[in-house]
Amino acid sequence: MIDSSLRWVDDRLGIAKGGRTFLDKIFPDHWSFMLGEIALYSFVVLLGTGVFLSLYYIPSAHEIVYHGGYLPLQGQKVSEAYASSVGLSFDVKSGLLMRQAHHWSADIFLGSIAVHMARVFFTGAFRKPREFNWIVGVTMLLLGIVNGFLGYSLPDDLVSGTGIRIAYSILESIPLAGSYLGTFLFGGNYPGNGIIIPRFYLLHILIVPALIVGLLAAHLGLLVKQKHTQFKGRGKTEHNVVGSPMFPTFMAKTTGFLFVTTAVTFILAGFAQINPIWQFGQYEPFQISYAVQPDWYMGWLDGALRIMPSWEFVGWGHTIPLEVLLPAVIFPGIIFNVFFAWPFIEARHTNDLAYHNLLDRPRDRPKRTGAGAMMLMLMFMVFGASSTDVLANFFQVPLNSVLWFFRIAVPLIPVITYFVTVKICEEMRGAEGIGKRKPPNVVHRSASGEFSTVPAEARPGDGHEELEAVPVPAFIDMVPADLATGPGIRRVMR
Amino acid sequence: MSDESPKAPSLAPVSLEDPHLQPYAKHPGRAEALAAAAMVIGFLGFIGFGITYWISDQTQWEAATLGGGMLALGVGAIAWGKYLMPQGPFVEERHDFHSTEAERDAMTAAIVERGGMVVQRRKVLGGLFALGSTAMGVVIAFPLIRSLGPKPATSRQATNTDTSLFATNWKENSQLVTADGRIVKVADLDVGGVLTVFPKGHEGSSPDQTILIRLAQIGPDDPPFQLESPGRTDWGVQGYVAYSKMCTHLGCPVGLYQKLTQQLVCPCHQSIFNVASGCIPEFGPAPRPLPQLPLKVDAFGNLRSQSGYQQAIGPGFWERP
Ligand code: HEM
Ligand code: FES
Numbered sequence: 001m002i003d004s005s006l007r008w009v010d011d012r013l014g015i016a017k018g019g020r021t022f023l024d025k026i027f028p029d030h031w032s033f034m035l036g037e038i039a040l041y042s043f044v045v046l047l048g049t050g051v052f053l054s055l056y057y058i059p060s061a062h063e064i065v066y067h068g069g070y071l072p073l074q075g076q077k078v079s080e081a082y083a084s085s086v087g088l089s090f091d092v093k094s095g096l097l098m099r100q101a102h103h104w105s106a107d108i109f110l111g112s113i114a115v116h117m118a119r120v121f122f123t124g125a126f127r128k129p130r131e132f133n134w135i136v137g138v139t140m141l142l143l144g145i146v147n148g149f150l151g152y153s154l155p156d157d158l159v160s161g162t163g164i165r166i167a168y169s170i171l172e173s174i175p176l177a178g179s180y181l182g183t184f185l186f187g188g189n190y191p192g193n194g195i196i197i198p199r200f201y202l203l204h205i206l207i208v209p210a211l212i213v214g215l216l217a218a219h220l221g222l223l224v225k226q227k228h229t230q231f232k233g234r235g236k237t238e239h240n241v242v243g244s245p246m247f248p249t250f251m252a253k254t255t256g257f258l259f260v261t262t263a264v265t266f267i268l269a270g271f272a273q274i275n276p277i278w279q280f281g282q283y284e285p286f287q288i289s290y291a292v293q294p295d296w297y298m299g300w301l302d303g304a305l306r307i308m309p310s311w312e313f314v315g316w317g318h319t320i321p322l323e324v325l326l327p328a329v330i331f332p333g334i335i336f337n338v339f340f341a342w343p344f345i346e347a348r349h350t351n352d353l354a355y356h357n358l359l360d361r362p363r364d365r366p367k368r369t370g371a372g373a374m375m376l377m378l379m380f381m382v383f384g385a386s387s388t389d390v391l392a393n394f395f396q397v398p399l400n401s402v403l404w405f406f407r408i409a410v411p412l413i414p415v416i417t418y419f420v421t422v423k424i425c426e427e428m429r430g431a432e433g434i435g436k437r438k439p440p441n442v443v444h445r446s447a448s449g450e451f452s453t454v455p456a457e458a459r460p461g462d463g464h465e466e467l468e469a470v471p472v473p474a475f476i477d478m479v480p481a482d483l484a485t486g487p488g489i490r491r492v493m494r
Numbered sequence: 495m496s497d498e499s500p501k502a503p504s505l506a507p508v509s510l511e512d513p514h515l516q517p518y519a520k521h522p523g524r525a526e527a528l529a530a531a532a533m534v535i536g537f538l539g540f541i542g543f544g545i546t547y548w549i550s551d552q553t554q555w556e557a558a559t560l561g562g563g564m565l566a567l568g569v570g571a572i573a574w575g576k577y578l579m580p581q582g583p584f585v586e587e588r589h590d591f592h593s594t595e596a597e598r599d600a601m602t603a604a605i606v607e608r609g610g611m612v613v614q615r616r617k618v619l620g621g622l623f624a625l626g627s628t629a630m631g632v633v634i635a636f637p638l639i640r641s642l643g644p645k646p647a648t649s650r651q652a653t654n655t656d657t658s659l660f661a662t663n664w665k666e667n668s669q670l671v672t673a674d675g676r677i678v679k680v681a682d683l684d685v686g687g688v689l690t691v692f693p694k695g696h697e698g699s700s701p702d703q704t705i706l707i708r709l710a711q712i713g714p715d716d717p718p719f720q721l722e723s724p725g726r727t728d729w730g731v732q733g734y735v736a737y738s739k740m741c742t743h744l745g746c747p748v749g750l751y752q753k754l755t756q757q758l759v760c761p762c763h764q765s766i767f768n769v770a771s772g773c774i775p776e777f778g779p780a781p782r783p784l785p786q787l788p789l790k791v792d793a794f795g796n797l798r799s800q801s802g803y804q805q806a807i808g809p810g811f812w813e814r815p
Contacts, residue, residue, distance in 0.1 A: 029583070044815045094556060096553050097553050097560075100553075111724070162746055166746065169744040172809055172810075175812045176812055178812055179812065183643045187643040188656045189658065189659060189701070190701075191700050193656070195643070227586070233536065240585050241586045242583050242586060243582070244583070244584065252574050252579060253571070253575035254570030255568075256567075256574075256575060259564045260565060262568075263560075263565035263568060264565070266557050266564065269557055270553050270556060273576060286703035286747050286748070287749070288749040288761055290760075291759050300765070303495075305743075307779075310775060310780055310781040312810050319810040319815070320810070321810030357588060361539075388764060389764055399764060458612065465513060467513055469583040471584065472584045473512075
């Protein structure tokens with residue numbers, strides 16, 4: 001059956017040769033290669049749950065009187081967008097599960113991209129020839145953050161509406177173009193003529209996801225063409241890849257992983273409430289909820305805005321709101337430009353033009369590792385600064401002290417982190433046998449009370465690396481007689 | 495497939511007993527039992543989800559059954575792949591994917607020489623085509639960008655709040671009303687009370703949102719309420735003051751009033767404004783005081799504005815002088 005249909009397709013498309021090579025593609029067996037898979041699969045979950053949501057969500061600012069299943073809102077004037085989002089949570093069967101799964105998977109999506117990016121960075125996987133894929137990846141991160149913000153804005157609840165208001169003011173802060181960008185995008189001065197929700201909706205469910213899908217295809221295509229990187233190890237060189245074949249081993253594991261990622265998302269969606277918009281209420285531009293807080297991946301911008309001193313520039317008949325422009329436009333602009341340019345910055349610094357298929361241990365590149373740690377620390381600190389009020393409350397210290405702590409710590413601690421990390425890496429490089437798994441010892445006590453130690457039995461996996469890697473077999477010899485005569489077993493040369 | 499000689503020699507057949515083909519697990523039987531058990535649990539989970547959906551639509555049960563089912567099925571598949579499939583390791587050679595020097599030269603030549611030759615011969619056509627496409631690129635941007643929305647009114651005299659960043663609907667004598675249109679009277683608030691107000695006819699409008707605060711209990715015949723802000727001593731009336739509710743940082747409604755310290759706090763980025771001294775920002779990123787609305791009381795005891803705001807409200811922008 002498979003045989004004849006394959007023949008039929010191959011006659012027309014000639015897929016057998018490439019297909020076989022694809023099935024034999026080798027995937028390195030290292031846990032850190034899973035991080036990108038989490039990102040991929042949570043994107044799949046986003047697409048699936050997103051389609052479900054868009055069957056019920058109504059992208060309209062049109063005002064109606066609420067008559068749904070959530071009693072406290074009965075009879076209130078709300079927008080259709082808000083009413084339909086609350087409806088998704090209360091009136092559509094399984095709707096709440098899907099809404100929360102969509103929101104959780106957005107958080108997981110961006111989190112796993114960040115961690116995946118960190119592993120690519122710290123192991124030097126972005127070096128020649130993989131600079132394109134690094135750029136594609138950073139672009140997807142950017143689009144993911146944008147789409148997360150757009151989606152978060154759709155329900156038109158009090159918290160997300162405040163986010164849109166802030167976004168408008170950030171646009172407004174851009175010199176010369178700001179006011180124009182604002183009225184063009186919103187169809188008028190804030191809050192505009194109601195067009196912003198349909199526009200965000202179009203961007204959120206079609207344009208940005210389509211861009212991400214295209215980039216994803218490029219990302220994976222490049223991965224197949226350029227093949228995976230791998231850590232140094234027995235039999236692993238710049239000119240080969242050692243691991244498990246695409247079919248069947250990797251396919252089984254990765255399909256399982258798709259299920260596990262989805263499962264975790266849905267379990268979170270069912271048991272951990274996220275974004276309870278019915279508690280926040282309909283957005284009104286003159287109301288505010290005390291708990292204004294964006295999703296975690298926007299927190300760094302919020303933190304940067306909070307700790308910025310109030311340096312507005314006024315002169316020559318114009319105002320430049322530096323207290324907004326610097327933290328919310330220039331700062332993220334610099335960060336993303338550094339991200340995009342890093343492979344080239346590093347190559348220029350090291351004068352390294354060679355191909356790199358073997359990964360670095362982070363400790364072997366103290367400066368790069370230091371720079372990465374510095375960036376992570378910077379992000380962590382500005383993220384922390386987005387909860388100055390919570391921290392002040394929690395530690396019972398004045399808000400002012402917390403603010404000044406962050407104003408000093410945000411530029412300072414990352415720099416210290418750099419030097420400490422470089423130092424640690426250099427020490428680790430000097431130490432012998434570091435990073436190697438040490439065989440555990442088992443301690444025995446004899447009847448007479450004497451102690452003795454013997455090395456423990458090898459654990460499963462300990463012996464794994466000891467075999468010499470071989471090419472995926474073209475065919476298997478000595479198939480037992482009962483199998484060999486069965487259907488579908490043939491001996492073919494490649 | 496036949497026109498290529500098979501690269502057989504490097505791909506020797508592998509015997510079924512070859513260690514690379516043995517499962518990774520030491521006890522394949524146990525691994526198989528684990529995978530099977532997981533898959534059975536997965537199956538039961540999905541059945542459970544189906545039942546839950548029909549009989550109760552209870553979110554936690556749905557998550558537990560669907561999520562649990564997928565988790566178990568996924569664990570089963572991973573166990574199968576990790577412990578029961580050929581353990582390898584297998585290796586694949588990398589091949590250079592860059593082209594040879596000759597191929598690169600050929601491509602460059604095709605572009606530079608073949609293309610160059612064509613352009614050299616018909617320079618005018620090349621120029622005209624470039625001109626045409628540039629013009630198209632520019633005019634296509636008009637509908638794409640310019641149609642999106644109205645131009646902002648950048649003059650300070652503009653009065654339409656739909657397009658002007660300077661305008662509000664507060665005028666001389668505007669009557670103060672609440673968001674649902676109730677007229678605000680001088681007797682409405684006790685000391686420490688706050689209310690969000692709008693000019694009558696513009697209830698709920700974003701640029702007009704104004705916060706009315708009663709700082710002190712002062713009768714109509716008492717000496718006027720002294721504000722600490724110079725030049726604005728008579729902008730309050732009978733202990734009432736009113737300020738734009740739109741934060742000068744990023745436009746959030748400055749919604750929290752702290753009675754004891756007479757401070758307005760913006761919940762967005764914790765800017766703090768001192769109400770008694772003209773809403774000067776005392777803390778946080780807000781760069782400017784909240785603009786003040788001058789108040790008066792009419793013959794019926796209703797609060798009204800003496801005039802509109804005398805400066806642009808809200809966050810900073812380029813055209814703001
Ligand atoms: C990068 C991909 C995506 C991200 C990061 C993302 C993120 C989000 C977030 C955070 C929300 C707010 C959810 C809430 O109400 O709590 C949301 C809402 C929504 N998303 Fe997405 N999303 C993505 C892709 C999609 C796609 C592909 C679709 C449709 C095909 C979609 C349809 C929707 C709809 C209809 C809503 C509003 C539903 C509601 O909350 O009532 N999303 N999205
Ligand atoms: S909007 Fe008020 S402090 Fe940022």
